[in-house]
Amino acid sequence: MRFEFTEEQLMMQQMVRNFAEEVVKPRASDIDVTDEFPMDIFKQAGKLGLLAINFPERYGGSGADTTSAVLASIEIAKASAAVANICSSIRHHLFCLYHYGTEEQKEKYMPAMAKGELIGSFSLSEPGSGSDASSIKTSAKIDGDEYVINGNKIWIxxxxxxxxxxxxxxxxxxxxxxxxxxxxxxxxTPGFSVGKREQKLGQKGNPVCELIFENVRIPKSNMLGKEGEGIKIALHSLDSGRIEVAALAVGLMQAALEDSVNYAEKRTQFGQKISNFQLIQAMISEMATDLDAASLLTYRAAYLKDRGGKFTKEASMAKWFATEAVMKHTTNAIQIHGGYGYCKDYNVERYFRDAKLTQIFEGTNQIQQIVIAREVLKQWSK
Ligand SMILES: Cc1cc2nc3c(=O)[nH]c(=O)nc-3n(C[C@H](O)[C@H](O)[C@H](O)COP(=O)(O)OP(=O)(O)OC[C@H]3O[C@@H](n4cnc5c(N)ncnc54)[C@H](O)[C@@H]3O)c2cc1C
Known part of the structure; x- marks a missing residue:
């Protein structure tokens, strides 16, 4: 086993680090306050090839591997989890198109998405259907050569x-x-409209909306994959998306650790740096150890995905562990900053708000535990 990144992966990491430091970080607080979609940053990410890192060049991608995409997500999430999530959401949509689209669909959507010229969304959740995705009510009824779609989607x-x-x-x-x-x-398409935009706790600037479908007529050629394959597509793409959520949590944890160490080294109480206090050191040592564990689980899941075959359990383990850890340690990062950490003058309160979503979307952490248990029981039963 080799604990080293390849030269290509390190080059990607450095390139994205520069982009995150120079372009994303200076705007992160502003995006959080205004809650506006950062279209200019998104377009720049497209030009740099950051939206389709791990997709083939013939579809506009950079032809790199999932580990490179994970390293990119971590770097961007350190600066802004919202921007990292925007970029990884595009890769989620690309994943569906790449694995299940017809050649015509791939050519129509993928290269433009890779460049940031076309934005997609993934409409699964509904008011009455979240974790239980199979209980969706939105219907698509065949009518001649067309399907007619009716229903409501939320959290999109x-x-x-x-x-x-x-x-x-x-x-x-x-x-x-x-x-x-x-x-x-x-x-x-007539009948397709955008409904309410949700007011979220964190990840501001990455909008989440209701989508409404009223007698939306689409040709049969707009079907993605085969009839009846929807849940398979959703679950397969969610496996991949969970690696990216874990990466997002790792990036946030890196930022929380860096800020906590810097603050603890500067802040003095009782005549000395607070980093001298063992109770502060306990929080920092646990943060650093969980960060390493979360990173390794995430890299393993990415490696297994690129190797081909199943990575469901490993993606869920990475997502569950990293996102529980980031919630704990962004809370502790505020603790280390004391009262200042509770205010917007420091970034740790944003990390804390941004972290919460990672425990909920792409399958809640309770669902990850169910997935892991199911896979482990299958694997270990004799
Ligand atoms: C900011 C944001 C962005 C999102 N983006 C998208 C998107 O782009 N596209 C999309 O389709 N969806 C999206 N979602 C929806 C997201 O995937 C769902 O919120 C998530 O799957 C949970 O569904 P729910 O909110 O309905 O909660 P519920 O499923 O109602 O769960 C409520 C609670 O019950 C628990 N629970 C549920 N079932 C079980 C069980 N069997 N055993 C134990 N506990 C259980 C859950 O873990 C949770 O704690 C987004 C959500 C948010 C908040």
Missing amino acids: TMGNVADFSIVFAVTDPTKRSKGITAFIVDKD
């Missing part, structure tokens, strides 16, 4: 700025999870 990341959405709808209600199909719906 970038729903209000997206040019199209990958929409999951019931095509055969008698088959439950096997009766769900994915479709590509362009934003200008």
Whole structure:
């Protein structure tokens, strides 16, 4: 086993570090306060090839591996978790198109998405259906050569700025999870509209909206994958997305550790640096150890994904561990900063708010535990 990155991975890390330090970090607080989608930064990320790092060059990607994408996510998340999440969401949509799209669909959407000229969204969740994705109610009924979509989706990341959405709808209600199909719906299709935008706790600047479908007619050729394959596509892409969420948590934890160490070295109480106090050191040592453990779990999941084969359990382990750890340690980062940490003059309160989402989306951490247990029981039962 080698604990080293390749030259290409290190080059990607350095390039993204420069972008994050020079472009993203100076704007992070502003994005958090204004809650506006940072379109200019997004376009720059597209020009630098950061949206499609681990996709083939023929579809506009950089042809790098998932570890490179993970390293990029970590660097951007250190500066702004919202921007990192925007970039990794695009890779989530690209993953669906790359693995399940027809050649025509890939050519139409992927190169433009890779350049930041086209934005997608992923429409699975509904008011009555979150963790239990198979219980969605949005329907797609066949009518001649078209499908007619009706229903409501909520929590859709970038729903209000997206040019199209990958929409999951019931095509055969008698088959439950096997009766769900994915479709590509362009934003200008009559009957498709954007509803309420949610006011979130954190990850400001990365909008989340309701999407409404009222008799939206789309041609059969807009089906993504095969009829009845929707849940398979959703779960496969969520496995991959969970590695990126773990990376986001690792990036936030790195930022929390760096800020905590710097603050503890400068702040004095009782006539000495607070970093001399063993109770402060206990928080820092646990933060650093969990950061390493979370990073290693995330790199392992990325490596397994690139090697081919199943990585469901490892992606869930990385997501669960890293996101529990980031919540604990962004809380402790505020503790180390004392009262100052509770105010906006320091970044740790933003890290704390941004961290919470990582425990909820791409499958809550309770769902990750269910997935891990299911895989472990399968693996270890004789
Ligand atoms: C900011 C944000 C962005 C999002 N982006 C998207 C997006 O782009 N596209 C999209 O489709 N969705 C998106 N989501 C939705 C997200 O995936 C769901 O919020 C998530 O899957 C949980 O669903 P829920 O909120 O309905 O909670 P519920 O499923 O209702 O869960 C509520 C609680 O019950 C627990 N629970 C549920 N089932 C079980 C079980 N079997 N055993 C034990 N505990 C259980 C959960 O862990 C949780 O603690 C986003 C959500 C947020 C907040």
